[in-house]
Amino acid sequence: MKQHRLLRALRREPVDATPIWIMRQAGRYLPEYRATRERAGSFLALCKTPELACEVALQPLRRFDLDAAILFSDILTIPDAMGMGLTIIENEGPRLERSVRSIADLNRLGDPDPEMELRYVMDAMRLIRRELHDRLPLIGFAGSPWTLATYMIEGAPGREFVHARGMLYGDPGLLHALLRKLARCIARYLQAQASAGADVLMLFDTWGGVLTPAGYREFSLHYMKEIIAGLRQARVEAPVIVFSKGASACLEDIAACGCDAVGVDWTADLGAARARIGQRVALQGNLDPCVLTAAPEVVRREAAAVLARYGAGPGHVFNLGHGIQPQADPDNVFALVEAVHDLSRAHHGCADPRASG
Amino acid sequence: MKQHRLLRALRREPVDATPIWIMRQAGRYLPEYRATRERAGSFLALCKTPELACEVALQPLRRFDLDAAILFSDILTIPDAMGMGLTIIENEGPRLERSVRSIADLNRLGDPDPEMELRYVMDAMRLIRRELHDRLPLIGFAGSPWTLATYMIEGAPGREFVHARGMLYGDPGLLHALLRKLARCIARYLQAQASAGADVLMLFDTWGGVLTPAGYREFSLHYMKEIIAGLRQARVEAPVIVFSKGASACLEDIAACGCDAVGVDWTADLGAARARIGQRVALQGNLDPCVLTAAPEVVRREAAAVLARYGAGPGHVFNLGHGIQPQADPDNVFALVEAVHDLSRAHHGCADPRASG
Numbered sequence: 001m002k003q004h005r006l007l008r009a010l011r012r013e014p015v016d017a018t019p020i021w022i023m024r025q026a027g028r029y030l031p032e033y034r035a036t037r038e039r040a041g042s043f044l045a046l047c048k049t050p051e052l053a054c055e056v057a058l059q060p061l062r063r064f065d066l067d068a069a070i071l072f073s074d075i076l077t078i079p080d081a082m083g084m085g086l087t088i089i090e091n092e093g094p095r096l097e098r099s100v101r102s103i104a105d106l107n108r109l110g111d112p113d114p115e116m117e118l119r120y121v122m123d124a125m126r127l128i129r130r131e132l133h134d135r136l137p138l139i140g141f142a143g144s145p146w147t148l149a150t151y152m153i154e155g156a157p158g159r160e161f162v163h164a165r166g167m168l169y170g171d172p173g174l175l176h177a178l179l180r181k182l183a184r185c186i187a188r189y190l191q192a193q194a195s196a197g198a199d200v201l202m203l204f205d206t207w208g209g210v211l212t213p214a215g216y217r218e219f220s221l222h223y224m225k226e227i228i229a230g231l232r233q234a235r236v237e238a239p240v241i242v243f244s245k246g247a248s249a250c251l252e253d254i255a256a257c258g259c260d261a262v263g264v265d266w267t268a269d270l271g272a273a274r275a276r277i278g279q280r281v282a283l284q285g286n287l288d289p290c291v292l293t294a295a296p297e298v299v300r301r302e303a304a305a306v307l308a309r310y311g312a313g314p315g316h317v318f319n320l321g322h323g324i325q326p327q328a329d330p331d332n333v334f335a336l337v338e339a340v341h342d343l344s345r346a347h348h349g350c351a352d353p354r355a356s357g
Numbered sequence: 358m359k360q361h362r363l364l365r366a367l368r369r370e371p372v373d374a375t376p377i378w379i380m381r382q383a384g385r386y387l388p389e390y391r392a393t394r395e396r397a398g399s400f401l402a403l404c405k406t407p408e409l410a411c412e413v414a415l416q417p418l419r420r421f422d423l424d425a426a427i428l429f430s431d432i433l434t435i436p437d438a439m440g441m442g443l444t445i446i447e448n449e450g451p452r453l454e455r456s457v458r459s460i461a462d463l464n465r466l467g468d469p470d471p472e473m474e475l476r477y478v479m480d481a482m483r484l485i486r487r488e489l490h491d492r493l494p495l496i497g498f499a500g501s502p503w504t505l506a507t508y509m510i511e512g513a514p515g516r517e518f519v520h521a522r523g524m525l526y527g528d529p530g531l532l533h534a535l536l537r538k539l540a541r542c543i544a545r546y547l548q549a550q551a552s553a554g555a556d557v558l559m560l561f562d563t564w565g566g567v568l569t570p571a572g573y574r575e576f577s578l579h580y581m582k583e584i585i586a587g588l589r590q591a592r593v594e595a596p597v598i599v600f601s602k603g604a605s606a607c608l609e610d611i612a613a614c615g616c617d618a619v620g621v622d623w624t625a626d627l628g629a630a631r632a633r634i635g636q637r638v639a640l641q642g643n644l645d646p647c648v649l650t651a652a653p654e655v656v657r658r659e660a661a662a663v664l665a666r667y668g669a670g671p672g673h674v675f676n677l678g679h680g681i682q683p684q685a686d687p688d689n690v691f692a693l694v695e696a697v698h699d700l701s702r703a704h705h706g707c708a709d710p711r712a713s714g
Contacts, residue, residue: 169648169651213625267603293526294527
């Protein structure tokens with residue numbers, strides 16, 4: 001397994017072709033996913049039924065030659081397991097029954113045991129691991145402390161995160177206490193995922209980019225750094241990918257946080273990102289997800305452009321710059337995976353793909 | 358007027374103190390604004406009644422020692438005048454009755470004359486100009502072609518701009534045709550605003566940051582460049598500020614587009630932005646708007662931090678990094694304006710504000 005293309009790329013070792021997986025590759029753009037979700041009754045029921053979660057995690061692997069599987073779950077399993085009461089409203093997003101706006105709210109939060117309250121996640125991980133055998137690496141993940149905190153402070157989805165960003169200035173002590181609690185909980189959760197079979201761990205910091213650079217370093221990155229240090233101390237060896245959407249202003253700081261790879265969103269230039277931090281970490285990204293709604297030849301052209309921007313040599317994990325959209329055409333995903341494997345061989349010293357395949 | 362602090366700062370000439378104005382300074386955080394809006398019946402009626410638009414534009418100037426007035430209007434006046442049927446839904450945002458998804462949709466769009474279909478804007482501008490006398494500079498504005506196009510293509514507000522970003526890959530020719538039409542229309546609109554009394558012109562590119570860097574240059578910046586070139590050709594001398602939220606990856610390109618100043622959002626480091634482009638243009642920004650929900654001493658501390666990040670010397674126009682939020686405390690705005698004028702004197706070679714005041 002350690003010699004798999006994805007794991008080699010994450011260690012910045014030479015590969016035959018650039019590995020590719022897709023954020024939310026098990027998702028609504030696939031008719032078979034929609035059917036399984038229908039059967040489950042709701043998105044949350046799907047997450048909480050290990051057999052169905054395993055089934056949808058495997059679905060994209062049957063269609064596409066992807067280089068990794070990823071646990072099917074949601075970043076809000078943790079606030080849910082802490083007792084906040086999660087529901088996901090169709091076409092609207094997640095809603096928590098309670099919100100955290102005071103020390104009393106904070107003290108009411110539970111301290112979930114990954115093998116108890118979050119057992120369904122670990123069971124899904126073990127099932128996927130078993131079904132995959134050692135054919136493909138399996139990615140586990142969690143939301144970052146800051147990103148989970150935004151949902152927990154806001155309660156309902158809000159575009160501007162007024163309460164969370166306001167707490168940063170109005171009651172930074174309370175925010176730090178919440179983030180500390182989350183960081184400990186997330187570290188334990190990821191450690192348990194590694195024990196249950198994850199080969200790679202990823203931190204999704206979806207809302208890191210709504211902070212100022214100083215705020216990002218203090219309230220988001222700092223706690224991701226603590227989580228990674230905690231994992232290393234617990235002798236978890238799985239490489240860690242950090243993805244802070246919209247935070248490219250802080251790329252150098254992210255690359256120094258102890259992670260093995262940095263996710264780059266589609267609004268950044270991958271070549272510029274590599275020039276800034278590609279000597280220290282691998283990079284993951286960063287095709288605009290909207291490309292997958294266009295024609296296959298556009299997909300191929302844009303995939304080639306991303307590969308060219310990264311340039312020759314190892315250290316690139318191809319992905320979209322954000323999760324795949326429900327509007328994406330599955331045929332385009334097929335074309336994308338093929339294009340990345342095919343076109344990237346030239347960047348790895350195999351000019352003729354037929355000869356080297 | 359040409360010697361006013363704001364205009365000097367935009368030309369990067371020495372000033373006694375850093376000028377400050379606030380995006381959406383006439384807005385819902387002010388009780389007197391809410392009262393006038395109530396009287397008008399709706400936000401759109403307020404925009405379309407020059408006397409009331411003038412009244413709300415002047416309101417913040419009675420409370421705060423701001424260095425500029427800004428036209429009270431909305432960026433969607435143009436799609437509205439093109440015949441798209443604008444309504445603004447309370448707590449939801451703007452909605453257009455029609456959307457532009459085909460060449461036929463595009464051909465149906467009108468070609469508004471600023472002094473006819475948009476006469477109410479010009480009348481508001483003339484009224485504000487008259488009421489201000491020459492006491493303060495007056496800022497006119499328009500949305501950028503790309504930003505207006507996102508609303509026109511989507512129709513209803515959508516978080517991801519799937520249709521607009523999809524058109525970029527799926528039918529770039531149609532998107533370019535729409536942007537060209539908008540650029541011509543906006544240039545005429547801004548030219549008319551200058552004739553009606555605007556001393557400064559600003560392009561709000563609220564959604565420039567959802568594009569890839571290559572997409573931003575081709576589909577957003579290019580058309581802003583055309584607008585500015587058109588204004589210069591028409592001998593409009595007003596300095597132009599370009600504000601592309603979330604597009605700091607392209608700062609160097611923005612600084613080279615012909616504008617006089619670049620707006621910087623709160624997610625960028627103002628010191629880093631100055632190091633990159635401060636030799637070419639003035640910079641406007643970039644306090645996190647959420648600071649205005651905290652205590653006055655936090656406002657003062659964070660204002661000092663923004664001033665320090667810009668550093669000594671001219672070329673800085675203080676502002677928030679985005680529009681002021683309805684939750685902002687007017688007392689904090691008072692504290693902010695005072696702090697910026699007071700604390701900035703040291704950066705302009707006046708160490709003792711009492712002595713130089």
